[in-house]
Amino acid sequence: MLTHHPPQQITKGQNEKLTITFVTDGVESAVEKARAAAGEKDVTVVGGANTSQQIIKAGLFDEIQIGIIPVLFGDGLRFFERISNENIDLELVSILESPSRIDIRFRVVKL
Secondary structure: OEOOOOOOOOOOOOOOOOOOOOEOOOHHHHHHHHHHHHOOOOOOOOOOHHHHHHHHHOOOOOEEEEEEOOOOOOOOOOOOOOOOOOOOOEEEEEEEEEOOEEEEEEEEOOO
């Protein structure tokens, strides 16, 4: 888990089958540790706009899934606001619609 301040206590839900590692030295380190722990399996990063922007800027993603939920907030960080003008080509993988949300998944096109 990427954080500035790891908790002093064991995280709720952590047990012999679920361990949580707190990483304080940036997204690159967090993704590296997650990939090492996952082995051949996929790594999924769940986070807000700031974490997502850092992952995108570092070029550490192969796919991106965006969940659109019909709730409007007056404030907050826009998801793509701090992304450079560098072109990132995306290919649509899937759209999943439900009454409460729409999830759009894209694959990064490697040139």
